[in-house]
Amino acid sequence: MVSKSRTAKFFALAATGSLLFSGCASGSENPEASGDKTTTITWWHNSNNGEGKAYYEKVAKDFEAAHKGVDIEVHAMQHEDMLTKLDAAFQSGDTPDVYMERGGGELAAHVAAGLTKDLSDSASDELKFLGDTAGGWQIDGKTYALPYSLGAAGFWYNKALFKKAGVEKAPETWQDLLDASDKLKKAGITPISVGAGDKWPAAHYWYYAAVRECAEQTLSDAVSNLDFSDQCFVKAGDDVKQLIDAEPFNPGFLSTPAQSGPTSASGLLATGKVAMELAGHWEPGVMQGLTEDGKGLGEDTGWFSFPAIEGGQGDPKAQLGGGDAWAVAQDAPDEAVEFAKYMVSEKVQRGFAELDMGLPTNPEAKDAVADPALASMLDVRDKAPYFQLYFDTAFGASVGGAMNDQIALLFAGKSDAQKIVDASQDAADLEK
Amino acid sequence: MILAVAQEVSYVSNSVGNDAASEQLRQPRPDKVQSQQAVGRRRKPADKRKTLEILFFISPALILIAVFMLLPIIQAIRFSVYNWKGFGPLVDFVGLKNYARVLQNEVFTDAMIHNLIIIGGSIALQLPIGLGIALLLNRKMKIQSLLRTIIFVPYVLSEVIAGVIWFQLLQPQYGVVDTIMSKLGIQGPAQGWLGTPELALWTVLAVLTWKYLGLAVILFLAGLQGVPSELYEAAEIDGASWWQIQRKITIPLLGPTLRTWGFLSMIGSLQLFDMVWILTGGGPANSTTTMASFLVSEGTKRQNFGVAAAASVVLFIVALILAISYQQFVLKRDSQPDEDRTKSKKVKV
Numbered sequence: 178m179v180s181k182s183r184t185a186k187f188f189a190l191a192a193t194g195s196l197l198f199s200g201c202a203s204g205s206e207n208p209e210a211s212g213d214k215t216t217t218i219t220w221w222h223n224s225n226n227g228e229g230k231a232y233y234e235k236v237a238k239d240f241e242a243a244h245k246g247v248d249i250e251v252h253a254m255q256h257e258d259m260l261t262k263l264d265a266a267f268q269s270g271d272t273p274d275v276y277m278e279r280g281g282g283e284l285a286a287h288v289a290a291g292l293t294k295d296l297s298d299s300a301s302d303e304l305k306f307l308g309d310t311a312g313g314w315q316i317d318g319k320t321y322a323l324p325y326s327l328g329a330a331g332f333w334y335n336k337a338l339f340k341k342a343g344v345e346k347a348p349e350t351w352q353d354l355l356d357a358s359d360k361l362k363k364a365g366i367t368p369i370s371v372g373a374g375d376k377w378p379a380a381h382y383w384y385y386a387a388v389r390e391c392a393e394q395t396l397s398d399a400v401s402n403l404d405f406s407d408q409c410f411v412k413a414g415d416d417v418k419q420l421i422d423a424e425p426f427n428p429g430f431l432s433t434p435a436q437s438g439p440t441s442a443s444g445l446l447a448t449g450k451v452a453m454e455l456a457g458h459w460e461p462g463v464m465q466g467l468t469e470d471g472k473g474l475g476e477d478t479g480w481f482s483f484p485a486i487e488g489g490q491g492d493p494k495a496q497l498g499g500g501d502a503w504a505v506a507q508d509a510p511d512e513a514v515e516f517a518k519y520m521v522s523e524k525v526q527r528g529f530a531e532l533d534m535g536l537p538t539n540p541e542a543k544d545a546v547a548d549p550a551l552a553s554m555l556d557v558r559d560k561a562p563y564f565q566l567y568f569d570t571a572f573g574a575s576v577g578g579a580m581n582d583q584i585a586l587l588f589a590g591k592s593d594a595q596k597i598v599d600a601s602q603d604a605a606d607l608e609k
Numbered sequence: 610m611i612l613a614v615a616q617e618v619s620y621v622s623n624s625v626g627n628d629a630a631s632e633q634l635r636q637p638r639p640d641k642v643q644s645q646q647a648v649g650r651r652r653k654p655a656d657k658r659k660t661l662e663i664l665f666f667i668s669p670a671l672i673l674i675a676v677f678m679l680l681p682i683i684q685a686i687r688f689s690v691y692n693w694k695g696f697g698p699l700v701d702f703v704g705l706k707n708y709a710r711v712l713q714n715e716v717f718t719d720a721m722i723h724n725l726i727i728i729g730g731s732i733a734l735q736l737p738i739g740l741g742i743a744l745l746l747n748r749k750m751k752i753q754s755l756l757r758t759i760i761f762v763p764y765v766l767s768e769v770i771a772g773v774i775w776f777q778l779l780q781p782q783y784g785v786v787d788t789i790m791s792k793l794g795i796q797g798p799a800q801g802w803l804g805t806p807e808l809a810l811w812t813v814l815a816v817l818t819w820k821y822l823g824l825a826v827i828l829f830l831a832g833l834q835g836v837p838s839e840l841y842e843a844a845e846i847d848g849a850s851w852w853q854i855q856r857k858i859t860i861p862l863l864g865p866t867l868r869t870w871g872f873l874s875m876i877g878s879l880q881l882f883d884m885v886w887i888l889t890g891g892g893p894a895n896s897t898t899t900m901a902s903f904l905v906s907e908g909t910k911r912q913n914f915g916v917a918a919a920a921s922v923v924l925f926i927v928a929l930i931l932a933i934s935y936q937q938f939v940l941k942r943d944s945q946p947d948e949d950r951t952k953s954k955k956v957k958v
Binding site: 261264267268270286287289290291292373374375376428429430431432433438440573574575577578579582585586589591607 | 695698710777782783784805892893894
């Protein structure tokens with residue numbers, strides 16, 4: 178299960194010295210010596226169907242046309258597949274030249290292992306217009322990837338069901354949310370769906386509560402020093418506990434998956450079985466895929482920001498979210514850096530926005546976003562005083578995993594606010 | 610998988626030994642015992658050549674085993690003493706700390722208990738039910754082969770597909786199971802069968818029983834074919850009832866089959882992963898984690914490959930100890946020479 182395939186191959190080859198394994202070893206070397214100066218760039222992305230895939234193929238062709246002697250090998254993969262293959266690629270050290278990074282602790286680990294190229298100087302022009310959005314991909318003042326899509330999480334809700342239950346306006350405070358949940362329950366509507374089976378959707382509640390409870394400085398200190406000693410992290414757990422105790426969640430939420438199938442958290446919202454769900458900017462797209470007419474909630478789709486929590490030290494307009502960025506492998510040719518820069522250029526980002534493939538980071542492309550819900554989110558994102566990366570990404574898989582596990586236990590009634598902080602701190606101490 | 614390695618290796622080494630021994634036997638020797646003792650000590654040049662020949666022919670197989678089975682085991686042991694995220698060089702040596710982290714982790718110790726519950730539960734459920742069905746199906750009847758097929762189908766079905774189907778059937782509120790129950794006026798658990806921590810493991814066990822009962826029945830039926838019919842006839846002549854015949858003849862003579870099945874069932878339960886992963890992912894509240902699901906989530910989800918490797922070594926050792934003790938205490942009587950076996954298993958009618 179945890180083997181290094183390369184070593185295994187080498188061992189096999191050396192041991193037999195026969196024809197038996199000769200097939201495995203060929204193909205790892207680049208036929209560089211052939212004289213013609215073709216540079217091949219491998220590019221992995223996760224837009225593996227429909228218009229997105231076709232668009233990215235066109236982008237690669239355009240780049241090849243503009244740069245003589247560059248050949249781009251495009252690999253479109255399903256998202257989860259891509260992550261698995263990337264992990265394997267990092268293990269073997271044979272990373273694709275241009276690939277997706279989600280930032281935070283994950284990126285920090287790749288940087289520490291010397292796998293990712295520093296783009297601070299080579300992409301300085303791009304970093305000027307990307308500004309704050311690149312923050313999640315910066316380590317010790319250096320930028321290692323160029324974000325091309327960045328979105329905030331928030332509550333997606335069914336306008337019709339809110340109306341039916343007499344909830345006039347979208348909740349703005351924690352108490353509003355609890356009241357809305359009560360009203361919905363009285364009207365016989367399940368207020369909120371949460372895919373606690375996958376853990377991270379439940380964890381988002383705690384992350385956001387922490388963003389509201391903790392001051393900006395506390396959060397950034399926590400990310401850089403892995404220190405959770407501030408009392409605001411415990412308070413976040415208490416807030417979430419208060420919500421869980423009000424029982425607003427769909428029956429069986431402990432085993433509900435986030436996005437797969439009509440009985441998933443997104444499916445329940447898309448089919449009108451629940452009134453709202455806390456989710457990221459991907460939600461409209463996911464919901465469209467889960468309804469027969471391909472429209473999701475259609476006109477009834479509404480969005481409101483995570484409510485303010487009274488007494489919290491965080492800015493109520495601060496946003497929690499995440500995004501994707503193009504990174505370049507350490508040993509990739511210079512043309513790969515050019516390609517990553519091209520990917521965040523106005524031209525490519527406009528096309529990206531027109532197809533609703535995500536929330537563009539290039540300011541010149543923002544007006545091209547077609548979907549109204551996404552366009553309004555873009556507004557919220559850009560007006561946020563600061564932007565916190567999802568904790569599991571920011572703190573890395575190990576701390577994030579321990580954190581998510583304890584939060585899921587809190588949802589199951591088997592943990593408490595202090596234990597979440599303790600488990601996160603324990604995992605963090607092992608990282609130091 | 611790991612066990613298969615140990616078995617394969619011992620199989621190969623046995624076969625080498627056996628060949629050498631049979632070679633000795635073929636030569637005219639007055640005393641068999643003496644000749645066998647001599648194998649290790651002195652060898653004639655012809656023997657040496659023979660051994661080399663054998664080595665030459667089995668080396669491809671040995672190399673395959675070494676590369677795809679032994680090497681991964683050695684690698685796992687190596688990874689288990691490092692703090693490693695899955696990429697980059699192995700530099701952060703931590704000694705046995707990962708083992709301490711695994712063994713002190715409540716989730717892992719609970720997972721071990723879950724594995725034991727599943728081992729015990731599988732045998733306690735499948736043995737009587739499987740035996741009962743096998744005995745019934747062993748009687749001549751019209752739709753015998755149809756019934757056999759129906760019972761065997763779940764076993765043939767891919768574990769992943771069966772898991773996904775059961776996951777959908779067991780959905781709270783909207784799933785088929787809950788729908789039927791509510792039509793009958795029974796309220797299913799509020800969090801669903803797989804979402805209630807106290808029920809989830811038993812639900813998984815029920816699905817596993819459904820899935821693996823077919824294997825037990827088929828094995829038992831095959832074992833029943835080996836019971837000589839004269840014994841039945843003799844018993845009938847002596848006036849034994851159907852029940853007496855089953856109890857005194859069939860089940861005792863089915864012993865070796867039952868014990869082999871028990872071994873397979875135990876190993877399967879120890880390494881249980883896919884069904885749990887699909888039905889619950891180890892949740893809710895870690896109530897269905899198994900050792901295998903623990904190490905996979907620790908490795909692939911949290912990127913603590915050192916800890917995952919340590920957990921896999923622990924799983925390997927646990928499986929090895931259980932397998933060897935089962936061989937020693939339960940299966941041994943089946944591999945004894947014939948005269949001993951009849952002694953220990955006298956059939957009384």
